[in-house]
Amino acid sequence: MSQIQSDPSTHNNPRPAFMTPQKLLPVEKCSLGCPILDCCMGGGIPCNSITEIVAESGSGKTQLCLQLSLRAQLPPFLGGLSASSLYLYTEFPFPTRRLHQLSSALQCQYPQIFASNYDPCDNIFLQSVNTADQLLDIMPQIESFLENSKTRLPVRVIVIDSMAALFRAEFENTASDLIRRSSLFFKISGKLKEFAKRFNLVVLVTNQVMDVVDSGEGVNEVRIGNLSGMYSSGRRVCPALGLSWANCVNSRLFLSKDEYESGLVGVGESAFLSRETRRRLHVVFAPHLPDLSCEFVIRREGVVGVNR
Amino acid sequence: MDGLDGSDAILQQEQQQQSLNPKDWIAVDPQNAWDLLHEERSLMTRLTTSCADLDDILGGGISCKQVTEIGGVPGIGKTQLGIQLAVNVQMPSYCGGLGGKAIYIDTEGSFMGERAQEIAEACAEDISEYKRFLHKDLQACQGEIQGKDVLQNIYFFRICSYTEQIALINYLEEFISDHKDVKIVIIDSVAFHFRQGFEDLALRTRILGEMALKLVKLAKMCNLAVVLLNQVTTRYMEGSFQLSFSLGDSWSRCCTNRIILYWNRNERYAYIDKSPYLRPAAAPYSVTARGIRNSAPHCKRSKLV
Numbered sequence: 001m002s003q004i005q006s007d008p009s010t011h012n013n014p015r016p017a018f019m020t021p022q023k024l025l026p027v028e029k030c031s032l033g034c035p036i037l038d039c040c041m042g043g044g045i046p047c048n049s050i051t052e053i054v055a056e057s058g059s060g061k062t063q064l065c066l067q068l069s070l071r072a073q074l075p076p077f078l079g080g081l082s083a084s085s086l087y088l089y090t091e092f093p094f095p096t097r098r099l100h101q102l103s104s105a106l107q108c109q110y111p112q113i114f115a116s117n118y119d120p121c122d123n124i125f126l127q128s129v130n131t132a133d134q135l136l137d138i139m140p141q142i143e144s145f146l147e148n149s150k151t152r153l154p155v156r157v158i159v160i161d162s163m164a165a166l167f168r169a170e171f172e173n174t175a176s177d178l179i180r181r182s183s184l185f186f187k188i189s190g191k192l193k194e195f196a197k198r199f200n201l202v203v204l205v206t207n208q209v210m211d212v213v214d215s216g217e218g219v220n221e222v223r224i225g226n227l228s229g230m231y232s233s234g235r236r237v238c239p240a241l242g243l244s245w246a247n248c249v250n251s252r253l254f255l256s257k258d259e260y261e262s263g264l265v266g267v268g269e270s271a272f273l274s275r276e277t278r279r280r281l282h283v284v285f286a287p288h289l290p291d292l293s294c295e296f297v298i299r300r301e302g303v304v305g306v307n308r
Numbered sequence: 309m310d311g312l313d314g315s316d317a318i319l320q321q322e323q324q325q326q327s328l329n330p331k332d333w334i335a336v337d338p339q340n341a342w343d344l345l346h347e348e349r350s351l352m353t354r355l356t357t358s359c360a361d362l363d364d365i366l367g368g369g370i371s372c373k374q375v376t377e378i379g380g381v382p383g384i385g386k387t388q389l390g391i392q393l394a395v396n397v398q399m400p401s402y403c404g405g406l407g408g409k410a411i412y413i414d415t416e417g418s419f420m421g422e423r424a425q426e427i428a429e430a431c432a433e434d435i436s437e438y439k440r441f442l443h444k445d446l447q448a449c450q451g452e453i454q455g456k457d458v459l460q461n462i463y464f465f466r467i468c469s470y471t472e473q474i475a476l477i478n479y480l481e482e483f484i485s486d487h488k489d490v491k492i493v494i495i496d497s498v499a500f501h502f503r504q505g506f507e508d509l510a511l512r513t514r515i516l517g518e519m520a521l522k523l524v525k526l527a528k529m530c531n532l533a534v535v536l537l538n539q540v541t542t543r544y545m546e547g548s549f550q551l552s553f554s555l556g557d558s559w560s561r562c563c564t565n566r567i568i569l570y571w572n573r574n575e576r577y578a579y580i581d582k583s584p585y586l587r588p589a590a591a592p593y594s595v596t597a598r599g600i601r602n603s604a605p606h607c608k609r610s611k612l613v
Contacts, residue, residue: 016476018463018483021412022456024421042422049417175544182541183505190504193417194468222542222551223571225383246382247500247539247554250418285383288420290597 027288030157030202031079032064033071033106036305040281040294041253044079047156048196050189050203050248051286052163054239055255056232060279060298061206062091064255065159066099067302068204069124070106072157074113081202083156084123086145088135090165094126105301123153132166132184139191146199157202158192164208164240182244189248205249209237225252225284226291232256251286255279281305355492355533356404358392358431358600361591362578369404371565372491372533375523377498379538379553380569385576385595386537387418388427389569390496392600393535394462395424395431397492398453402442403435408491408532409461411480415473415500419464429455430598463487470501470515477519484530491532493523498536499554513558520562536563575603 029044038044045051045068053061069087074080103121107114114120125145129135142158149155160166167184171177196203209232212221221238224246230237232255239246239254246252262276282293296305354368363369370376370393380386394412399405412419432453463483467473484490506512527534541554553560560566566582572592579590592603 016465016467016472016479018411018465021419021421021424021459021462021464024419024464025425025459027420027422046420049420183503186500186504190469190501197417197466197468222381224381228571228574243381243540243542244503247503247541249382250416252383287387287418288423 028081028200030068030072030081031074032067033079033302034296034304036294036307037281037296037303038079040283040292040305041286042289045202045204046251046288047081047200047202049250050192050196050205051251051253052205052207052249053253053255054207054209054230054284056209056237056257059232059255059257060296060303061255062095062161063098063298063303065161065204065206066095066102068202069157069159070099070102070120072202073120073123073153074110078110078113081156082153084125084149084151084153085157085159086125086127086142086155087159087161088127088129089159089161090129091162092128094128099124101300102302109301123151125151125155129160129166131170132181132188135160135166136184136187136191143195146195146201154199156200157204158195160203160205162206162208163245164206167241182242185241185245185248189245207245208240210240212236212238227254227282227284230254230256230284231258233258251289252284253286254282254284256282353401353406354404355393355406356396356399357389357593358396358404359591359593360602362593362600363404365578365580365586365589365591366567367586370492370533370535372406373527373531374564375520375527375534375536375562376565376567377536377538377553377560377563378567378569379540381540381551381571384569384571385593385600386569387496388423388595389600390494390535390537391419391424391427393492393533394494395428395458395599397533398458398461399431399435403438406491406533409463409487409489411463411465411483411490411493413465413467413473413476413493413495415467415495416497417466418496419466421459424459424462425455426597427599428458431455432458463490467501470504473501474515474519477522480522480526481530484526484532488530490530492535493526493532494535494537496537497539499539502555503539513556516555516559517562520559524562524564 028047031038031044053064055061069085071079072081072083072085075082099121103119106120129138146155167181171181192203195201209230222243224243257277257279260276260278261273263274264271265274266272278295279297280293280295283289283291294305295308296303353372354366354370355372356363356369357366378386378389390412394410396404397406397408397410400407432455435453465476467476480493502512502516523534526532539554540551543550543552564584568579568581570577570579575592576594577590577592580586580588594601594603
């Protein structure tokens with residue numbers, strides 16, 4: 001392992017320091033607690049990077065965020081970071097009940113890690129955010145929270161659920177508003193990346209999807225990433241916030257869901273068609289991952305991948 | 309180092325041309341400019357991209373002594389190409405490399421150590437393979453290149469603001485004079501920190517112009533390739549939204565070569581948009597587990613694990 005070196009010719013003024021990429025190895029990752037999901041993401045969600053989950057509502061975005069915030073508390077030998085999380089949420093109410101449910105499932109799984117008098121939920125710090133400007137305004141507070149966290153575990157995870165909601169209301173579809181919006185994207189992402197590097201954070205943000213409207217001359221939206229088209233619930237969708245925001249994240253994951261009629265259940269007149277939701281996680285783009293996808297289900301104890 | 313001597317010769321000639329004595333100006337033989345061009349062309353060394361089709365349209369690869377801008381949508385493979393070039397520059401010249409080291413300036417945090425390691429190891433394997441092929445009857449080749457050595461020869465800078473970026477660009481000349489074996493400078497991406505709400509666009513244009521000028525000079529003086537990865541953005545032009553490189557037109561004028569990466573159905577393509585010597589052309593490429601490679605035509609893009 002090479003150390004960060006400063007240039008030998010340094011006089012009094014500090015010189016930009018270089019390192020060799022070996023210093024970046026191994027890339028620390030936070031496991032999601034499921035080997036199939038982890039395998040699809042090369043071992044988990046990487047530190048020092050912004051990962052985005054894109055999906056329509058009810059696909060499991062928030063589930064994955066909650067799961068990551070809890071799992072981050074586990075020690076590294078169990079795939080965690082021994083770290084607490086800062087959870088910025090935009091949708092009310094915050095899913096407290098679901099968090100407690102996942103938390104007790106985790107406690108049951110690792111009773112030796114979590115002593116009976118200690119609740120993993122205590123290591124998730126919640127903050128509600130309503131607008132992008134507000135998020136930018138509280139960045140200094142977030143920074144000092146990360147710097148002098150008096151928390152039992154250091155904060156190594158920031159979740160923003162969801163990014164799209166921050167930009168929902170106050171932007172018109174005019175040129176000046178679009179410019180203002182995209183400059184906010186870059187400011188927010190610049191800050192988050194700076195924090196991610198300084199504190200070696202996992203940054204996980206969620207984003208919503210929009211329906212792609214076929215104008216009759218074929219769809220002429222710009223293709224971004226591995227999927228030539230994103231489909232969820234039988235509709236063609238694309239990530240909200242557009243191309244500018246796509247430039248701001250390091251990796252993008254897409255969760256799709258589709259309902260199938262899985263067959264008749266019951267006999268005679270009481271028989272009904274049972275419907276089954278099939279969910280998939282796709283790597284849309286990521287600097288370290290190939291084009292992969294896997295199927296998953298949402299269970300009481302969390303999101304788990306399935307081999308089918 | 310033939311290349312260096314050659315560039316000195318060109319510089320001397322240029323200095324002669326710029327002489328203040330009017331006699332010298334008149335004395336310049338028109339043939340001289342041709343010679344100059346001819347000499348420069350023959351000296352122009354190229355760095356392979358590891359994709360033969362792409363090298364073909366590029367006249368052998370990314371050109372030394374020049375600034376090349378490469379842009380495309382997220383996920384098209386800009387960073388992958390950047391890492392590939394940082395690795396390839398270390399290959400010996402008979403493998404299409406420049407036998408030098410790389411400076412990688414990461415402004416976005418997309419450079420992943422593990423991915424660089426994968427590409428470096430694949431490259432080291434390819435070189436060993438090639439050497440074995442060349443010296444079949446010779447005993448085991450000496451100086452086997454290892455993946456970890458390849459990583460060691462990349463000077464990696466992580467930049468978190470535009471002020472840091474400017475400071476680093478200003479410092480590069482000094483750094484390179486201490487590390488003369490640097491043969492490529494890659495900035496991934498040049499735009500990110502300049503898109504964070506510059507109120508004064510004239511100031512931004514000026515800063516970018518100065519930065520570009522420094523890089524052009526650096527490429528020429530130090531005989532190295534400068535590769536700038538750039539983001540694309542949608543711009544409203546003539547009644548419709550079109551893709552264009554970010555940072556505006558005045559910036560693009562500073563780059564000698566420009567390559568656009570884009571999707572064509574399920575294949576990735578590179579298009580030479582601007583070059584003083586090459587004609588516009590497109591070639592498919594693919595991003596594989598081993599790095600940038602030729603695209604396998606007519607077969608479904610394989611899902612690599």
